[in-house]
Amino acid sequence: MARRYRGRRSAQALVDRLATVVIWSFALLALLVVVTVIGIILWNGLGAALSPSFVFGKPQAMWEGGGIWPMVVSSFYLAALTLALVIPLGVGAAVYMSEFAREGRLVRLVRFGADSLSAVPSVVFGIFGMVVFVIYLGLGYSLLAGALTLTLLNLPTVMRSAEEAIRAVPRSYREAALAMGCTRWETVRKAVLPVAVPGITTGAILSAGRIVGESAAVIYTVGLFVRKVPWSPFRPAAPMAANIWHMYTEGALVPDWFRVASGEAAFLLLTVLALNLAARMTARTVRKRMGYRD
Amino acid sequence: MPAISREWLTRKVLLVAAMMVVVGLVTVVFFVAKEALPSLSQAGPANLFSSVWDPREGRYGMLVFLVGTLATTAGGLLLGTPLALGLALFLTQVAPRRPRELFSRLVELLAGIPSIVLGWLGFTVLVPHIRSITGSSGSGILAASIILAVMIVPTVAAISRDALEAVPASYTQAALALGATRWQTISGVLLPAAKHGILAAVILGMGRAMGETMAVAMVIGPASVFPTSLTSPTHTLTTKILMEMGESTGLQRSALFAMGLVLLLLAMALVILVRLVSRARESYAVIE
Secondary structure: OOHHHHHHHHHHHHHHHHHHHHHHHHHHHHHHHHHHHHHHHHHHHHHHHHHHHOOOOOOOOOOOOOHHHHHHHHHHHHHHHHHHHHHHHHHHHHHHHHHHHOHHHHHHHHHHHHHHHHHHOOOHHHHHHHHHHHHHOOOOHHHHHHHHHHHHHHHHHHHHHHHHHHHHOOHHHHHHHOOOOOOOOHHHHHHHHHHHHHHHHHHHHHHHHHHOOOOOOOOOOOOOOOOOOOOOOOOOEEEEEEEEHHHHHHHOOOOOHHHHHHHHHHHHHHHHHHHHHHHHHHHHHHHHHOOOOO | OOHHHHHHHHHHHHHHHHHHHHHHHHHHHHHHHHHHHHHHHHHHHHHHHOOEEHHHHHHHOOOOHHHHHHHHHHHHHHHHOOOOOOHHHHHHHHHHHHHHHHHHHHHHHHHOOOHHHHHHHHHHHHHHHHHHHHOOOOOOHHHHHHHHHHHHHHHHHHHHHHHHHHOOOOHHHHHHHHOHHHHHHHHHHHHHHHHHHHHHHHHHHHHHHHHOOOOHHHOOOOOOOOOOOOOOOOOOHHHHHHHHHHHHOOOHHHHHHOOOOOOHHHHHHHHHHHHHHHHHHHHHHHHH
């Protein structure tokens, strides 16, 4: 009896060790995937992405050596424009949800709306933006049409991250402000929002990364290729992500399209990684500075 | 009393901001449905849900693309879920502290990579590899599934991790105290307790895979027919919309919007499914 028990136990120990090995190897496989993906993209494109003549150069259609400067500007311009629209809206919504709304049908409706909106595929946002902003409102392919589309696309995530930041503000802050005779809105404006700003900023930087990387919602609202830097929001533009798609579909016209697309992919990847890093660093400095001493 | 009216006004403005997600959702559904209407009324559902896509002959069947979407999604989940779950178990149960931080950082990195960049990688590296190994065109459901698996791993791993961490420590401690091995604890206690959360994670991953466009478009290889193998070109709903929206008019364009409407409905169905699952999770927690 005892022997059989010991046998079963050692069998279990063997299974346990095997499971540990399997779990470790899965994790290492995931690590390998991440390193391979980033490694290959940088290996193929870093040479171009780090040369100033490429990043700040004019794009060429018929001969080699073109740059991507208008695309770089388009990407950042689009991100800035979208953030200018989505942050007030998202933060306003978050303030309402965390400070004013009472649990009920309305709150449930807004939550369902946010969840559904964040589940909508980006290509559907793209064709919606094309119909409504590009054609119906007559904006044409433009940065503004793209920014409006991306505002809708990013609203749920900005709202969620802002709500988290606002809810993380200690209750005592609100109580102190209210006790000093502030109205609810004054409390929010003077006691809650200043403390939540860093958290909101982190969320906004992450959204900027998502906007810069977005292409399916941008192709039919902003455009794929431009020669000159689009300074007006009513002009067509070509964010890097959309331009990679352009190189893939119609690049054969450009003799060194492969180099351009690889360089653009590497530069885009570096941009997004830098934004993610910036978001994490903001979050960390803030946590340190606030110290959570209370 | 200006202060009060200002307070009232601010509150209303904020309410409008909060309602924007609902307004936005309704607007998106409305306009996509409106654009899809001509194809529904003129071509008819029988035509739209057939398997022949030939706009010149007036055939707007989306069945091939629907099957493509379901197949690539299933493939992505099949490859991605075990990896993500293994990673979540690693991060919560197995990993020592330092590797744990390294691994979770790297998974976050993966989540940040734009889909167009992954697609470019698939097109330049993955497809040629599959081509040289199998001797086929290389693009198709297999390549798309691999890329989708890479894309959903961070999502599924992060949410599964939350679900595993939400299991009270007393559960696992009790199992370990009874002499269970770590794997017995994981398989007998932890996974059953977290199963609803993990299911929600998989459904959300499914939503991402279904809606993904760029990365799939670059590796699925354009063809509007059912694939003959895992490595023969076909299309999904999203990639078909992407490829043809630019140069289509009339009923063809309307049919593409009908595909968009199908995608919208599928996405919303998944959201409702997640809600049902998490409600089940709550009631489960109460019984516990």
